Amino acid sequence: MGLPSLLVASLVAALLAYWSFKVAHFFYDYWNSPVRRLPGPPSASFVYGHEKEVDEGGTALIARWVEKYGPTMRLQSFIGMNKLYTADLKALNHIMMNSYTYQKPEWLTYRMEEVVGKGILSVEGDTHKRQRKVMNPAFSASQIRELSDIFVEKSLDLRDIWEAEIRKQGGVGIIDVNHWLYRATLDIIGLAGFNYEFNALSGGEKTGALHRAFGKVLENLVKFTPLSFLRAAFPALRWLPERVDSSLKVSRGIMDDIGRQLIATGKQAIHHSSKTEQNSLQSKDLLTVLLRSNMATDIPEDERMSEDEVNAQIFSFMAAGQETSSTATVWALYALMKAPDVQKKLRNELLQVPSDSPSADELNALPYLDAVIRECLRLHTPLPLTFRISAKDDVLPLSTPVRDTSGKTHESIHIQKGQMITIPIIPIHEEKTIWGEDSLEFRPERWERVPEAANAIPGAWGNTMAFFGGPRACIGYRFALLEMKALLFALIRAFELEPAGPVEDIGKKLFIVYRPFLKSDPEAGTQLPLKVRLYQEA
Template sequence: MLLALPFNALQGEKSELNEAFNTVFSTRPSIMTVFLKTLMGRLSFLIPAEGDKATHKARATMDRIGNQLLNESKAALAGASKGNDERLRKRDLLSLLLKANMSTDVPENQRMSDQDVLAQVPTFLVAGHETTSTGTTWALYALSLRPDIQSKLREELYTISTDNPSMDELNALPYLDATVRETLRVHSPVPSTMRVAVKDDVIPVGTPFVDRMGRVRDSIPVQKGQKLLIPILVINRATEIWGPDAREFKPERWESVPEGASAVPGVWGNLLTFLGGPRACIGYRFSLVEMKALLFTLIRAFEFKLAVSPDEIGQKTGMVQRPILINNLKAGVQMPLLVTPYVHIL
């Protein structure tokens, strides 16, 4: 069978691929390590990052399984093309990528290598699952701390008569939209990312500053190959943009977006959550609708309360910022919530 790789996640069985993904996402180097490696340039290998050994082992596992799937898919498509087999109509991600890449309409110099094709799969897995599920978790956390906001949202959700709303119906709910926007502002699932300059350039700054040589600067020179940290969460919570209550969860703020937010170069919502430019998140529209659909179903059916003190909830930042219990770090990623059925009275 094409792409026959059992995960058995719902049965509680271990999957080496799932464990490899968890390792990669939970062993991100600290900001200080990244800073030192950047300063060291070509000698950065002398500074070991936290979890390097485990990460390399996990990546080797991902590469091995990925290449297995790639080879199976290519072989199946090659065989199917000779006999117009049903497998040519398969629409899993890897098959679609391979068929598009093998198309006679694509010039040879524009085709992706096998490794480029394979690299797209974990990208879609992370962007399509990990970030959305984590964002929804933080939304439930924020709503648990503000039962008034949770009730207001629930009232709006019950203005829809069906349990299975269309995408247009979900997008027509203003307070649901504001709740999602505020969650992705205050609790950005991906708090930061990196970029590498492909050429020398200059970054203008809004407020001139004095450098360590005593010179007044109105821009920052960037050299080709230099690594840049994109502080997504810092910008989303900046008091200079959102005011003194920038760290508060307040969906009502979206009724009147601050003028300064228009300068944020994000692809969506006056935020940097999905980044911007040609490398912005390709699936952000789907992610937004998915998150709205999850909240629509959950908030209509249940009431959520935090099962521990808010002070006990912390963040563990790998590639994605996940919730943890500060007093029980060994328990891993978790968000203890008290969930009770909600009975809607007409």
């Protein structure tokens, strides 16, 4: 045997030995995992585990399982992997507060990094802590108040577009609210996020390059192919090429080029401001405030963000700030359409404000608007579930003890390194032991007196997990809340919402977030047509 053949044979043998070790290690962990001994539903498939069942049955199926097996149980993921599910609030608080121990799965951060780069959404540990420290000033309460004019202006633009369309249709029109909320929130994040005019509401030409490029890479994030799964799950296989790689590279290049132009413009404005009058800089957008914070003299050099990291935040703003805000507001309109009495009560409160252009303080001083948004985010949180994986062995405390399959009761669970954990969001928001027997009803009045049990929910805001919690809580939650308030203020004052067809025809489909679609026309994709009429004050 020649030397080249010997080297090839040695390489193949080494790879086989490596993979044999990995497979053996997997099955060793599987058989010895404490999670394996927890109660849980039988799996219909070794290959898919419970994944397909959960995808099809949704939170209603999970609720039935929790009722039968308890708040902490074993589920199965792909190829028989055990996954811990827990709705135990003490356990969830422990997971959220220990973000170094419980991190996003590496396959998920890899996929997210393909879209947004190494931004705050995709990094973990010390990198996340450093980035967040620099970004905090951009998301402070006072800074978000400075952006309220943009929120209100774009909300009024949307109102005027709907009014013109409705008048064309004789005073009552069918409006795809999903389509228009997507455009409005895109305009808002462009201006408020990085001083970029998408002109999405007006249909201007500038909606082109950046939006198309971002849409392309976002589409790639949710596209599932066997090869994309292998590349995400096994880092050693990421050299394998996919057909989309070349077009994805072009789109990423467009995004990076525009991002760097925005950064250069922001830096130039800051330098010009410092050379003229102190504090003369007029830009209020998140990127400018972030750049100013990153350039501050009291930030040590090793704690500053690189230009690549700053660039990644632009697309993190787009991914988190536009996608979730538009969807949350769409579901708010859906909930109000189904509850005309709530809609009327809210409108009466909003009409007490004398101006069409309220300040941030005026919006935040409306108690029923606040209660409506809390209830909408409780029942229609855009993200139903999320995941974490343990970076090291740990002990997970429980408020409700669990009895394993051998009959032994545990007040805590030993978690092995690499254990996958499902964190429920909507199931917590629907839990009857927390919210009462009417937990599935849309009733904003419940927020006048929050149930005692809800105080234990470990969320960053409003006794819900809509914005997660702990060090990984959504940094932009104030932005999202004020944006929703401005949009609902403008729309509910001006219009009455009614069903455009059978309400039961409206379904939810998970596409990064829960999006609406019509069961009678699933091929048409995401949409929510509502009958919208001009409100005529008596």
